[in-house]
Amino acid sequence: MFISVLDLFKIGIGPSSSHTMGPMVAAKRFLDLLRGSAFEPAGISVSLHGSLAFTGKGHATDRAVILGLGGVTLNDYDADAADVLLTRIETERRVTPEGLPPLAFDPQKDVIFDFDRSIEGHANALEFFARDAEGDVVLRQVYFSVGGGFVLSEAEFTDGTDSDDGPPVPHPFRSAEDMLRMCRESGQSIAELKRANEHTRASRAKVHDGLARIWTEMNDCIDRGLAAEGVLPGGLGVKRRAAALSEGLIADRGRNQPQPHQAMDWLAAYAMAVNEENAAGGRVVTAPTNGAAGVVPAVIRYWLDHVPGSSTAKVPEFLLTAAAIGGLVKHNASISGAECGCQAEVGSAAAMAAAGLCAVLDGTPEQVENAAEIALEHHLGMTCDPVRGLVQVPCIERNGMGAMKAVGAASLALRGDGTHFVPLDAAIETMRQTGRDMSEKYKETSLGGLAVNVPNC
Numbered sequence: 094m095f096i097s098v099l100d101l102f103k104i105g106i107g108p109s110s111s112h113t114m115g116p117m118v119a120a121k122r123f124l125d126l127l128r129g130s131a132f133e134p135a136g137i138s139v140s141l142h143g144s145l146a147f148t149g150k151g152h153a154t155d156r157a158v159i160l161g162l163g164g165v166t167l168n169d170y171d172a173d174a175a176d177v178l179l180t181r182i183e184t185e186r187r188v189t190p191e192g193l194p195p196l197a198f199d200p201q202k203d204v205i206f207d208f209d210r211s212i213e214g215h216a217n218a219l220e221f222f223a224r225d226a227e228g229d230v231v232l233r234q235v236y237f238s239v240g241g242g243f244v245l246s247e248a249e250f251t252d253g254t255d256s257d258d259g260p261p262v263p264h265p266f267r268s269a270e271d272m273l274r275m276c277r278e279s280g281q282s283i284a285e286l287k288r289a290n291e292h293t294r295a296s297r298a299k300v301h302d303g304l305a306r307i308w309t310e311m312n313d314c315i316d317r318g319l320a321a322e323g324v325l326p327g328g329l330g331v332k333r334r335a336a337a338l339s340e341g342l343i344a345d346r347g348r349n350q351p352q353p354h355q356a357m358d359w360l361a362a363y364a365m366a367v368n369e370e371n372a373a374g375g376r377v378v379t380a381p382t383n384g385a386a387g388v389v390p391a392v393i394r395y396w397l398d399h400v401p402g403s404s405t406a407k408v409p410e411f412l413l414t415a416a417a418i419g420g421l422v423k424h425n426a427s428i429s430g431a432e433c434g435c436q437a438e439v440g441s442a443a444a445m446a447a448a449g450l451c452a453v454l455d456g457t458p459e460q461v462e463n464a465a466e467i468a469l470e471h472h473l474g475m476t477c478d479p480v481r482g483l484v485q486v487p488c489i490e491r492n493g494m495g496a497m498k499a500v501g502a503a504s505l506a507l508r509g510d511g512t513h514f515v516p517l518d519a520a521i522e523t524m525r526q527t528g529r530d531m532s533e534k535y536k537e538t539s540l541g542g543l544a545v546n547v548p549n550c
Contacts, residue, residue: 094267094424095259095290098416099303101423103242103379104310105167107371108484110383111217111429112145112152112537115238120161122244123221123234128192132231134223136197137162137188140205143216144431145238147208147538151327151482153374155204158219162198164190167242172374196223214250215239216431216536240429240437241381262290269421269462269517276458283448283458284413291413304409310378311367311390317375318366325372327483334489335366356399360500361493364391368489381419381428384435384477384484385442387492389415392446392499396453403453411449418448418465418517425518426525430477431537433528435488439495440472440524444517446499451506459511466517467502473520474527476535478542487543 105114120139127134139158141149149155156179160170163178182188186199212218215237223232235247264279264286266272275286291300319339325331339362345352352358364387371377371386380389393411397403419428422441427433447468451461472495480486534541 096420102307107374109152110242110379111238112154113157114242117157117161118244119236135226136224138203140207140220142218144537146206148482284410287413287417318370331485338362360395363394364492364496368492385438388442388495389446391496407453414452415445415449419445435477436472436475443468443495443499447502450503460506464503464506469520477537478544482539
């Protein structure tokens, strides 16, 4: 099992990795499939199913699909250019992707939110159709957006395809038990195992530069969020809070009036800053998803700003350790809120952050695994119930609380010797089973929980 740190931490756009980034990737993949076919397409359409239908509007899924069919990719996304392209497509009712003839496409009619029919496999399903000049379907493809911006075709999903294609890695751990055994046998840390695996798939320079860019993007996102004010889009009228929280903390410092738990307040401010940027459709890093993007960077920034002896030189160790844990969760359970609720998003992020923090504070592999387990265990059962389908309430504040749990989990693990009652593998399996048994109302459909019990207008 190998999931690269550079894939788990992807630079993209908000508000959702599964509902925004994934659909844009899926649209690109369908265009690529169409380019390689022998058909003469004249028109194109897409239907959204499951969670993508129920919360797609609030997550900007329709916007992402339209831009993807218009040829926009995550790597070349520009907000201003995207708005111009959307207006043009809506006016002309066609898309003109490179390498294909102009395709009839009316966003009002050809992006279909299908609330009645689910597609077996995953809750986040997109069904693309290409039609000829007579209107007959010449090519159909289903994609599943499985969380974190990862996309699988229906065949790939059925075959169990994942990110494990390529040369063998020296430390092929598929469970936390395997990982700890390999640490003991090799005398290496979790980050060292992960780095050695990465170097079999990418050059040392690519891994080094990729990790540096990930942290730069995370840190810049925190800074943008701490500086931005105003009301978030979507109609709920949710005000940004991170800037005011930051200003208040700086004022307390200037008056030499430190408040109890001030470091925890900064931790929450960092996490909320990221998720406010995400809610506004800004540039974020999946960690492991957009909805949970604030936890890992907030804990790193907290460690750098508030823990004596910290150093940016150890940030790669933090990220590699976190990615090792995130990869185990993704492989053995899920990081998708539509599949397993928010336990799979913020819960996974908290486990990753707790492990990373414990590692850079010189925890043993056993203590690191314990930290991840504590953080995940105490998110078990958490629902994904965004009000009006927007990644705002309770998502933004929930990242702050997830970051606090991560720090607490790391601290508690460091006070022990690494022995503990519940293994991380058991917590991950419990999360998978809980997600399987959880009602669809609580898995990113906005049909239950806070989404129906809080006035949203």
